[in-house]
Amino acid sequence: MILLRLISWPYVRKHLLRSVLTTAGIVLGVALLVGMQTANQSVLLAFNQTVDRLAGKAQLQVLAGDSGFPEEVLERVQAVPEVGAAAPVIESTVDTGLTGEGKLLILAVDMTGDRSLRDYDFENGDEEVIDDPLVFLAQPDSLIVTREFADRNGLHGGSKISFDSMEGRKQFTIRGILKSGGMTQAFGGNLGIMDIYAAQKVFGRGRHFDRVDIGLRDGVSLEQGEAALQKALGPGLTVEPPSGRGKQFESLLSIYTLSASISSFFAILIGMFIIYNAFSIAVTERRPEIGILRALGATRGQIRTLFLGESAVAGLIGSAAGVAIGLSVARTLTIVTGQTMEGMFGVSQNAREVHVDPRFLLFAGAIGVATSMLAAFIPARNAARVAPVQALQKGRYQVLGAGENRVRRMAAFIAIAASLVCLAFSRYRPAFYLGFACTVGAALLLTPFLSLALSKLLRFPLRWLRPVEGALAADSLIQAPRRTSTTVAALMLSLSLVVGMAGIARACFESVDEWLATALNPDLFVATSETLAPRDFRFPAGMQQDLEGVPGVAEVQPVRTIRQQFRGRPVMIVGVPLAAIARRVKRIVIAGDSDEMYRLASAEKGVIVSENLAKLVNLHLGDPVELTAPAGLLRLPVVGIIRDYSNQQGTIFLERSAYIRAFQDDTIDLFRLYLQPGAGGQEVRSRIMERLGSHRRLFVLFNREVQEYGKKLTASWFGLTSIQIFVAVMVAVLGIVNTLTVSISDRRRELGVLRAVGGLRAQIRGTIWLEAIAIGLIGLTWAWPSAPSFSITSCNPSSTIWPASRWTTASPPESSPSCCRSSLRPPWAAPFFPPRPRFVVRWWRRSNMNRRRSSRGPRCLLFLLPTLMAQDARQIVQESQSRGRANSERYEGVLEVFGANNKVSRKSWTNVRLGSYGNSKAIIRFTEPAEVRGVALLVVNHPDRSSDQWMWTPAIGRDRRIALQDRSTRFFGTDFSFEDLEERDVNQYDYRLMGEEPIDGAACWHIEARPRESKTSQYTLTRVWIRKDNYVPAQYESWIKDQPVRRLHQTDILNVQGIWTPRTLEMTDLRRHSRTVLRLDKLEYNVPMKDGDFTVQALRQ
């Protein structure tokens, strides 16, 4: 401790920046590890808590996967003598639309029998309602909510809340409030209880239950009860304790957790190299000190302990900072993880609290300290070995022995061989990890040898480029091989990760793109939810006929998907008419004959499985697949293996009739619709909504919408990749900065001599720059061939690292070459292959902007520039719109019109809007002046054509349709035209980036938008300036031919409910020299509104 204080502390103080940079790697790694693991554990805990609290006294549950089972099963369960109480349950999550409340978990139970399993502790006065179940049952809109939920939303007995049902949005009356405690903590308190038979109707379950909760008779053990029930119910139904559901969720989450762990591992590994480098240099720098200490009697052990102690302190500080940062970002990551799990797997939880596990924090801290000490071990050992006399000599000390290099090379080749062997057995996770470690190890072992060789090779071009500075820079690298090689190793790891990740991301995007284009080719999809993933609502079987009767529809294919355990994995079972699918979709066949497999499968003589499932559980053609279903065990052989990315854990395709018989479930999640030639998608969609939309919850999605959603989900999954790349780049930068700092300090004497003999400052700077460039080049050169090995290892399907959802999947082995190809492209090129994750888009956008201004950029980009800029401008506008997107909006506006002679007239209005760009409806209702009070305008926007508008004039009691050309008319004498009040749908314009220009002192992108031919616009073009800091349009300028006619200037930008919103809009009519200022007040977003509030009838009210 004394040595630390007297020897180490002054050194750290003297090199504070270097010390901070050294620990930064550990900080990042530990922060990532703590943040991601804490978030994942919080999500898992939230789900488990919900399951536990809802289970009540239930000891066992009878389940049949997602499909549920018929009501008759309940009677069979009740007939088992070991069963004391059995209560059926339906569970579903709904969106109440209440501000700030997310989802509400609906637990639907039979109140006549459920109280034997669950305690319902009601507020005073509610007991009567619930004690008499007839009262509760007689009112199917009855709902019980928790005290927490009621308090948060100002609800009380008799209050009404609404959510979507299969018959459209319905209102439910709160007829009871549960006291806090116990069950009410489930799902973050967002719990609603309703009658199970009402829920069957609300959620389209038919006469099915999701599960039966069971309490066993006294004296019956869990094992006895489980065995008796399993015997009575047969293999088609699963009997397990409530905790079983948590395990299923955990297995889904584990994919995400693994990915996060690998990122953390990389960060810490790279950090280790930085520490190693820093300590190696410290040992070199402090040799005189070491010599003096040894001369004064310090033992080798004390010297070693001194350096290890330093590293332990650095690791401790880094770990502490990492833990603090990790915890601070954990809440955000928890929300992101929760949303990702729900979006991809349709499994809802409500993780409101971050669960911190002190043991894990200690573990993370220990990893940080251990990593730091491990990295410092070799430098510490070297320091201890230095003889006092040698230590006090001046000179260079870094030499790599030939024997040392030979041993390294041998070890590297052994590691490569081991990696290849492991690759063959990579479906076993330990083998995969070992192979991965061997790959990394081989790359690291070869680094000193290769970096020295590359440094020598670089000496010539560097000397040619700058004779003096180049030679000095190259010699510096050659003469300090340890410093160079450790930096290069860190850089290599970082860049390999960046290149590999970009490659993997691109390969997966390509695969998913290809699959989306082939498998999801119907013209329209009719689904129960906008996102397709949730399966809380289902369509009845009879709806197929309704859809077939819609004019313009050529074919309807019903799809039912459930998730079920198969060989310990939550696989997806898809019940579809396979013969019909085969006619329309040409899938990539991995094994089996295409025609034959569909013929056999549609004849119920087999199943088709996805390639990733076949790999994961080692399935081959002819192998039997056994599925447990309510009707019993379904055993069919595999008749074909196809490429399918519906589910990361694998998919089994089953003929629909076989599915219905086995699972006793004829409901439908999704309809695939093919249109007749010449039929317009928009018209058919409108017809479907007219015929069925009024009394049924349904969403009609265009093919492009589904494709875009699929791509978006893929990008969302690769959001994690962005964190990995960020960490890798950060660590790489830290490594280079650290190395250069050390290099400068190392060569102080040399640099001083250079200055003394007439060397210029610029030459010294040039030397350092060239050294940095050389290190970067060496790292990149080494990273490039290393990246494919990372990709191959990471792309292995059995690792289940990479994407997982209904839309993305593990990259199959066949895509590994694709990974390699992608990895071989330079990292800057990776983002140019669409589609890209958003972070890449942003990075590319910014770099593209900078490149535009730089004449030194690659020439080839000049040719690509127009295309890239067009795409970029569109993305900026899209981003701007997406940031301002809200489901609904309400505000009160005050309009002041200033004429040419500055006369002012004032108008006030209220505006309500439902929906967003391209699909919104709005009502503007004037409140002042008195003469126009009550005049109202209904605007119905369409994505593919101009809006419809109606005006209500109360003075004549008349609604009047406003014609298309009216949109150029000034809006009630203001300087806004009707068209200016419409939303600008991105797809209705072509964009061009004109450059950058500040507006009101804020940097803005200047973009030109020209309406497409289909758009009827009074304007030839509109120029928009979008602020770079918050993506809010600061100004619009609308032109007719070559003359600007209107300018809209938006100021007073405030963050309202997370949306940056300009609250003052000044429209100037440049021809009339008049202007109108609109000020928005009482602005609210996402206010609950109904479609029915935006009809011509509603306009009159």
Added chain:
Amino acid sequence: MSATEPRASASGISVLVSALLVAAPLHAQVFTQRGFLETTAAAYPETAPSDSGHIVGEALFRYEAFYKPIPSLQFAGALDARADTHQESERSLDLGWWDRGRQRPAFAVRRLSATYTRGKLTIEAGKQFIRWGKADVLNPTDRFAPRDFVNVIDTDFLGITAARLTYGTQTDSIDLVISPRLTPSRVPLLNQRWAVLPPGVPIHELAPDLPGAPQYGARWNHIGRIAEYSLSFYNGFDNLPLFRAQANFALLRADVQRYYPQMRMYGADAAIPLGPVSLKSEAGYFTSTNPQSDEYLLYVVQLERQAGEWSFVGGYAGQVVTAHGNSLAFSPQRGFARSFVARAGYTIDTNRSVALETVVRQNGNGFLIKPEYTQSIGQHWRVTAGLAVVRGGAGDFIGQYHRNSHGILAVRYSF
């Protein structure tokens, strides 16, 4: 005042007014009100056979209030108070409800209704305004909208007592209306210039024969991608009268009595945006069980364009009579048929606008031109100055008012 017209009690006024006023402070967030006081002066350069006056002054105070106790329920009320220099309004302080009188009531309930909305269903009951049709120059299908024709070329709508049920989605709506009794359109006063009577014959008007039976109608409206159209049906009575005339030789006068014949209408209307213009069309075919009534098709086709600050509406209103009755009739709606009708408007700036309206007979026997200039002053005041030039032959519906060309000046204070 007719003996058949029921009257609301004076206390009714106070109850209504106090209900509306008290509601304001109690529920400011769901209470809205508006109103105006307008004074109008019309100057007629020529005298008419039955009216020697040159200047007619009128004042109208209108107060409207809306109260929403809950989001699904709205009460609407409106009161009119009138005075004039020409006995067009009654001089009694009674509160009019049914609007069946000869003159305009000095105080009248213009509107008093309750509207209940639940989902796609809207029910409105009470005195209200119901407007059908899409055209602007003439609305043959607008059967539940009687008008005040005391001044034939400058009219106002009258509310009717009815129950209206509307079931509507985004694209379709069905309107069912039942009115327990007819509210007739108000016709020109016999002793004033807008009633053109045969010269030399003293006319005595008997109490009108007003029907007591209910009237009902239905309308289906569809908003399609390229057009909006509707079909309508009405069964009830014509709100414009036929006249029974009988010579009273004892008193040497002609006794005239208004009566309102049974009417059935089959109507349709459509609005089709065509890009540069909008095409709007409306037609109604009218039948009657009364042999005195004509059976006819009344239709209108108009083109409309609004561009920049300009708005143009021009069209043709025509009629085809399929069966002729033999009774005298007063029907401005049919009177303006077989004419070209046009209206142009220009908004000069936020406070000023000009408009020009013309009706020209297809045979050239009559025409009407109405230029108008409107100027708003501040937030509350508006001044309107206009002319109405009427020319034509005495045998033409428009031409018969050729002595009634006039200038008009109106000042309105809105609050």
